[in-house]
Amino acid sequence: KNTTVLILGGGVAGVIAARTLHEQGIDDFKIIEARHELGGRLQSFKFGVSGNEHLLELGANWVQGTETPDGPKNPIWSLVQKHGLKTQENDWTGSITTYDNTGPVDYLDLFDSSIDAFTNVTIAAGARVDKKLVDLSTRTGYSLIGTKPKTAHAMACEYYQLDWETAGTPEESSMITTSWAANFTYDPDFGGFGDDNAMSIDPRGFKSVLQAEAATFLKPSQLMLNSTVKNITYSASGVEVTLKTGEKLSADYILSTFSLGVLQNDDVRFHPTLPDWKLEAVHGMTLETYTKIFLQFPRKFWFDTEMGLYADPERGRYPVWQSLDHKNFFPGSGIFFVTVTGDYSVRVEALPDSQVQEEVMGVIRSMFPNITVPEPVAFHFPRWHTDPLFRGSYSNWPPSFFSGHHQNLRAPVEERLWFAGEATSKKYFGFLHGAYFEGQDVALAIAKCIHGKGCVRPSHVEEVTNARPYDI
Numbered sequence: 001k002n003t004t005v006l007i008l009g010g011g012v013a014g015v016i017a018a019r020t021l022h023e024q025g026i027d028d029f030k031i032i033e034a035r036h037e038l039g040g041r042l043q044s045f046k047f048g049v050s051g052n053e054h055l056l057e058l059g060a061n062w063v064q065g066t067e068t069p070d071g072p073k074n075p076i077w078s079l080v081q082k083h084g085l086k087t088q089e090n091d092w093t094g095s096i097t098t099y100d101n102t103g104p105v106d107y108l109d110l111f112d113s114s115i116d117a118f119t120n121v122t123i124a125a126g127a128r129v130d131k132k133l134v135d136l137s138t139r140t141g142y143s144l145i146g147t148k149p150k151t152a153h154a155m156a157c158e159y160y161q162l163d164w165e166t167a168g169t170p171e172e173s174s175m176i177t178t179s180w181a182a183n184f185t186y187d188p189d190f191g192g193f194g195d196d197n198a199m200s201i202d203p204r205g206f207k208s209v210l211q212a213e214a215a216t217f218l219k220p221s222q223l224m225l226n227s228t229v230k231n232i233t234y235s236a237s238g239v240e241v242t243l244k245t246g247e248k249l250s251a252d253y254i255l256s257t258f259s260l261g262v263l264q265n266d267d268v269r270f271h272p273t274l275p276d277w278k279l280e281a282v283h284g285m286t287l288e289t290y291t292k293i294f295l296q297f298p299r300k301f302w303f304d305t306e307m308g309l310y311a312d313p314e315r316g317r318y319p320v321w322q323s324l325d326h327k328n329f330f331p332g333s334g335i336f337f338v339t340v341t342g343d344y345s346v347r348v349e350a351l352p353d354s355q356v357q358e359e360v361m362g363v364i365r366s367m368f369p370n371i372t373v374p375e376p377v378a379f380h381f382p383r384w385h386t387d388p389l390f391r392g393s394y395s396n397w398p399p400s401f402f403s404g405h406h407q408n409l410r411a412p413v414e415e416r417l418w419f420a421g422e423a424t425s426k427k428y429f430g431f432l433h434g435a436y437f438e439g440q441d442v443a444l445a446i447a448k449c450i451h452g453k454g455c456v457r458p459s460h461v462e463e464v465t466n467a468r469p470y471d472i
């Protein structure tokens with residue numbers, strides 16, 4: 001065997017799993033990562049014209065929920081503090097200007113109502129959990145509490161509360177788990193960390209916290225960068241990985257931290273094919289896409305608030321704007337960006353940059369009808385959905401995904417092939433801290449196996465069945 005554990009993927013889950021094995025006295029592992037650096041969906045890039053360049057985040061940007069006195073601390077926030085990352089609190093709800101396709105229009109009353117509506121959905125979801133009622137879509141949840149947005153303004157406000165966070169529509173998102181993901185992250189009354197969103201503005205990039213943490217324990221011989229996995233062979237007696245180069249590596253255990261999208265799209269092949277219970281779980285969860293579209297202008301001409309909300313007649317069309325040319329972020333940068341999600345992200349990824357830029361400029365000109373808007377000097381957006389190393393941005397729990405499915409997403413196969421990542425986190429799917437906790441948890445379970453104390457991660461459910469079967 002080349003090593004005892006092969007950790008596939010060097011994002012948050014992979015690095016924290018490696019650190020946990022090291023803490024458990026196991027140093028016989030290797031991280032295999034396709035990219036040239038550690039970080040995964042923490043990716044920074046230099047943006048802007050020469051002389052006015054800034055390191056921006058293509059992927060995760062915020063520590064969502066930091067800490068409250070005497071409460072639990074977001075473990076990513078602990079890393080940020082340990083490694084001295086520069087962050088800035090980002091005010092999502094108290095510093096926003098609203099627009100539609102006629103220009104600036106004040107619909108902040110609707111915005112405030114949409115915050116209350118989301119809170120009421122979470123309360124209704126909690127009541128369903130207490131009564132052991134089935135899950136519903138968040139759309140059904142909204143309708144049951146009497147919130148039925150009909151105008152472009154109301155839909156934009158709803159989008160900001162829901163889609164901008166889950167990257168999926170209310171129809172696609174589970175009412176119960178969307179609610180608990182928000183509560184367990186943001187609400188100290190439910191064990192959450194607090195309602196701050198600390199945004200990385202560090203010139204080393206957000207990824208630097210993970211790389212600095214890795215530098216505290218990882219030896220060069222434990223890391224293979226620029227190494228893409230193509231095939232995974234597993235059996236009860238061991239595992240083998242084949243890289244794109246043809247090189248083979250064998251081990252006792254594999255920990256796959258690949259994104260759900262990589263598993264769904266057969267970018268890596270398993271031999272034998274994964275069992276049906278695992279495939280149903282992998283394909284039952286959704287990997288959504290969240291796309292930030294960056295523009296730099298010769299000068300700032302837009303709002304002085306941190307955020308802007310644009311209501312287009314088409315829901316989800318270039319809705320959420322954020323100013324980086326703001327005293328709190330990158331003053332003088334001339335940069336602001338717009339975010340699109342879900343199907344709209346998939347759509348823009350299929351278009352040439354020039355067409356997306358033209359559409360975005362059309363929206364900007366309708367938001368600022370009295371200003372002569374100059375052409376941007378720089379324009380960029382990432383294509384997460386089509387990137388074979390990710391195939392999307394983060395997971396969203398659909399209403400058709402049951403707790404048995406989630407148990408199966410986490411469960412190992414043959415006690416040799418283990419899985420962890422943001423998507424396997426029941427409480428914090430989608431978030432950096434979800435990936436952190438899952439990396440830690442699964443590495444503790446693998447360490448117990450290695451130390452001969454039993455492989456204790458919950459086993460899978462062979463078939464996820466209805467409590468009351470359909471009577472047809």
Ligand SMILES: Cc1cc2nc3c(=O)[nH]c(=O)nc-3n(C[C@H](O)[C@H](O)[C@H](O)COP(=O)(O)OP(=O)(O)OC[C@H]3O[C@@H](n4cnc5c(N)ncnc54)[C@H](O)[C@@H]3O)c2cc1C
Nearest residue numbers: 009011012013034040041059060061062229393421422432
């Ligand atoms: C645009 C965007 C915005 C986000 N915003 C936030 C935010 O503000 N706050 C927050 O908490 N979370 C945010 N997230 C989510 C967060 O980034 C993820 O939850 C987290 O980074 C996932 O970590 P992971 O270790 O599970 O997976 P990954 O980071 O995907 O790690 C898996 C690794 O596997 C590697 N890999 C894939 N295929 C192969 C292969 N065949 N061979 C070898 N290596 C391979 C990948 O390169 C990657 O490094 C955002 C994500 C995106 C994309």
